[in-house]
Amino acid sequence: MLITEYRLDLTVQALRAILPLQHPADTSLRYFFKNERIGSKERALVAETVFGVLRHRLLLEIACSGNPTPRRMALAYLAKFGGYNLREIEPVLKRDEKEWLATAKGTVYEDQSLSVQAELPQWIVDKMRENHADEEILAAGRAMQQAAPLDLRVNTLKARREDVLKQLQEQDIAAAETPYSPIGIRLKDKVPLDRNALFENGAIEVQDEGSQLLGFLLAPRRNDMVVDFCAGAGGKTLMLSALMNSQGRLYAMDVSEKRLANLKPRLKRSGASNIQPMLIAHENDLKVKRLSGKMDRVLVDAPCSGLGTLRRNPDLKFRQSEKSIEELNQKQAAILNSASRLLKKGGRLVYATCSILLDENQRIVEAFLSSHPEFALRPAGEILQQQKIPLEMGDYLELKPHIHATDGFFAAVLERT
Secondary structure (H helix, E strand, O other): OOOOHHHHHHHHHHHHHHOOOOOOHHHHHHHHHHHHOOOHHHHHHHHHHHHHHHHOHHHHHHHOOOOOOHHHHHHHHHHHOOOOOHHHHHHHOOOOHHHHHHHHHOOOHHHOOHHHHOOOOHHHHHHHOOOOOHHHHHHHHHHOOOOOOEEEEEOOOOOOHHHHHHHHHHOOOOEEEOOOOOOEEEEOOOOOOOOOHHHHOOOEEEOOHHHHHHHHHHOOOOOOEEEEOOOOOOHHHHHHHHHOOOOOEEEEEEOOHHHHHHHHHHHHHHOOOOEEEEEOOOOOOHHHHHOOOOEEEEEEEOOOOOHHHOOOOOOHHHHOOHHHHHHHHHHHHHHHHHHHOOEEEEEEEEEEEOOOOHHHOHHHHHHHHHHOOOEEEEOHHHHHHHOOOOOOOOOOEEEOHHHHOOOOEEEEEEEEO
16 A cells, blocks of 8 residues: 555554543544544554554554654654565655665564563563563564464354354355364454344354353353453353353353443344343442352453463553553452352362562462362363364463464363362
């Protein structure tokens, strides 16, 4: 696409609105597009550049030699990562920019610190060093600089994977089975699906393969009583319902009325009839207490830093901090504690996050187990084998973008003995 002054100006305006990162980048970008009313080509360029700048921000700031204005960041991204040569960009450059941009283009990762090479702020690198070698931090960081593929989950209440793949093929949409989830499909390109018949009739939902595996770890049975404790907009709830063949009872709990409202249209499309959305004020709500000791299965997809999802949300690495992790840790421990009371004897709880940090994962689980002797850790690897999922894991499920091509996920399976 030709870089014109108009297109560059739009990109710079968008970066100016988004880079303070007071709000999630995708939300800010949505507002920007709403106000600007621009063509689809311009939207694509702006979105790609904004997210590209966030992915490669640490190197680009060095390339901007101490003056990382939105304009310079945009130009440096286009020259270095956007696939444009200097000749194509030259018509929009000001007098003093040509020489600077040639130098900026020559800035390379190999000369930089591990933090810059991995595009992870230093505090994240320090935390990852607690259980990762530098080579692995670099591999993870590089994997998270790439955009995530689009994964779908087949709604088994309405369709079979092979039939959905066939229909996508007939629509000339390149798709393949996901390697681990038996109900997942990975698309080669990001195609808009909201008007696709498969989506409209509830045969497919967008869901990362890693997130799908959590449902297989929980493995609810048909007539179980189940709680999805932090249900959000209900992606995992809908999957659990399909695994239960829409039988038994499934409570979708969340503290956000808005998130639960987003579940309603999805629920309607899905054909699931065993889901009961439940708005709760906090983890110790009376509604939660009333169900105490009655549940067979509980999923706790805990609020977390989201640092495993940087392929989709690269702004999170700049919006989180050591202090925010400490606050999340308190919340995670309190939620796990409260959710565990719902289980009957022999019941199973899966604690999960999309984080890559020990603080939010193993440490929360270990602290919980040391104060709850009535719970035991079940090896995640064994449960995956029982579910015929070809994935080597030990005590915990630990999915890594650079190894498994999913988001970074962690899960622990706890059983009330």
